[in-house]
Amino acid sequence: MNTIRALLAPMLLAAMAGCSTVPEANAPPAELAIAQSWSGDYPVAELKLLPQGQQQSGAGYLGSATAFASVWAAFRPGEAVPTVNFSKQVVVFRRNVNFYNRTRIFRITLKDGVADVLAAETMSAIPITDKVAMALAVIPRAGVKAIQAGQVRIPVRTE
DSSP: OOOHHHHHHHHHHHHHHHHHOOOTTTTTOOOOOOOEEEEEEEEEEGGGGGOOTTTTTTTTEHHHHHHHHHHHHHHHSOOOOOOOOOTTTEEEEESSSOOOEEEEEEEEEEEEEEEEEEEEEOOOOOOOOOOEEEEEEEHHHHTTEEEEEEEEEEEEEOO
């Protein structure tokens, strides 16, 4: 009997210790730090510079220096491209696809590897013609597996 207790006690302690590291199923989303952010106008004619599959999307990401430099040149012509460490960071974007509404990213949450880009917008009924209001933000890449874009999840690839 003492032998059984001697074996069960450490096993029980090990099991209890292991349980304390199991993540809570309904844990709230984590807030990601925004390293840099910008808001402004983006030419509709240059939406083709956004990554394939994200050109009509209200949210998405730029995962390489090449993609970011192309988009930046259209977003802020004549301004130097900001420094982003794409091995550790990604640039997310948010825009309204229905109306011209000034947009500013104010929070990005991460839950189960999915980043949700939250933005504040002005409310207007001004149609999108030659420009769209867009916001960009630099966030950590670690743990981000997808960007939530409405009902669609855009996978974040290692570039």
